Amino acid sequence: xxxxxxxxxxxxxxxxxxxxxxxxxxxxxxxxxxxxxxxxxxxxxxxxxxxxxxxxxxxxxxxxxxxxxxxxxxxxxxxxxxxxxxxxxxxxxxxxxxxxxxxxxxxxxxxxxxx
Amino acid sequence: xxxxxxxxxxxxxxxxxxxxxxxxxxxxxxxxxxxxxxxxxxxxxxxxxxxxxxxxxxxxxxxxxxxxxxxxxxxxxxxxxxxxxxxxxxxxxxxxxxxxxxxxxxxxxxxxxx
Numbered sequence: 001x002x003x004x005x006x007x008x009x010x011x012x013x014x015x016x017x018x019x020x021x022x023x024x025x026x027x028x029x030x031x032x033x034x035x036x037x038x039x040x041x042x043x044x045x046x047x048x049x050x051x052x053x054x055x056x057x058x059x060x061x062x063x064x065x066x067x068x069x070x071x072x073x074x075x076x077x078x079x080x081x082x083x084x085x086x087x088x089x090x091x092x093x094x095x096x097x098x099x100x101x102x103x104x105x106x107x108x109x110x111x112x113x114x115x
Numbered sequence: 116x117x118x119x120x121x122x123x124x125x126x127x128x129x130x131x132x133x134x135x136x137x138x139x140x141x142x143x144x145x146x147x148x149x150x151x152x153x154x155x156x157x158x159x160x161x162x163x164x165x166x167x168x169x170x171x172x173x174x175x176x177x178x179x180x181x182x183x184x185x186x187x188x189x190x191x192x193x194x195x196x197x198x199x200x201x202x203x204x205x206x207x208x209x210x211x212x213x214x215x216x217x218x219x220x221x222x223x224x225x226x227x228x229x
Contacts, residue, residue, distance in 0.1 A: 004158070031214065031215075040124075040221055042121075043159070044219075045216075045217070050214040056214075090158050090159070092158075096214065101147055101166065102147060102208055102215040103149065106151075106158030106160065108156070108157055109158055
């Protein structure tokens with residue numbers, strides 16, 4: 001049981017290049033999320049997928065697109081990378097319970113640098 | 116939307132002492148308050164959580180308190196150990212747009228000095 005896996009672990013892009021961050025979970029969770037983590041700003045939600053077949057914008061969606069490929073996989077795409085997208089990206093998954101409890105399981109992160 | 120403020124941003128304590136991290140939230144609709152611990156180079160991991168109908172919860176050396184009226188909640192770590200050194204995030208969560216929306220604080224870097 002690997003939990004949440006992310007690839008790649010590190011990536012350096014030039015401004016304008018594109019790339020896709022991959023995420024997979026093996027816990028049969030319905031919901032999946034992409035966050036970015038920047039110093040002094042905590043974790044900010046980029047996109048989420050409440051269930052297979054649905055995706056919605058989070059707090060900071062501009063410059064990103066997502067695909068919920070199946071129940072296990074949720075990818076994040078940067079079409080034209082900008083230096084402002086330099087960050088650490090985390091994928092998470094959960095099965096929200098009635099009454100509000102929603103433990104999110106995070107992957108190890110992808111450290112992206114855009115030059 | 117929800118706004119979560121967390122302080123202090125950094126905290127240094129001697130091994131064996133207690134550490135307290137405080138958070139406030141703005142939206143009374145928030146009903147679930149998790150705390151996550153993030154070790155260097157890893158993703159955050161849930162360490163304790165509390166629902167809005169509970170005032171206090173304890174798990175060994177870790178406890179969380181919630182004051183709904185004042186909209187603040189706190190994490191207490193007693194008898195700190197070097198392995199408690201990490202970044203801790205509080206969060207407030209509510210149902211919004213059909214999903215459980217989580218808003219995180221900015222994090223507290225805890226250093227336990229041996």
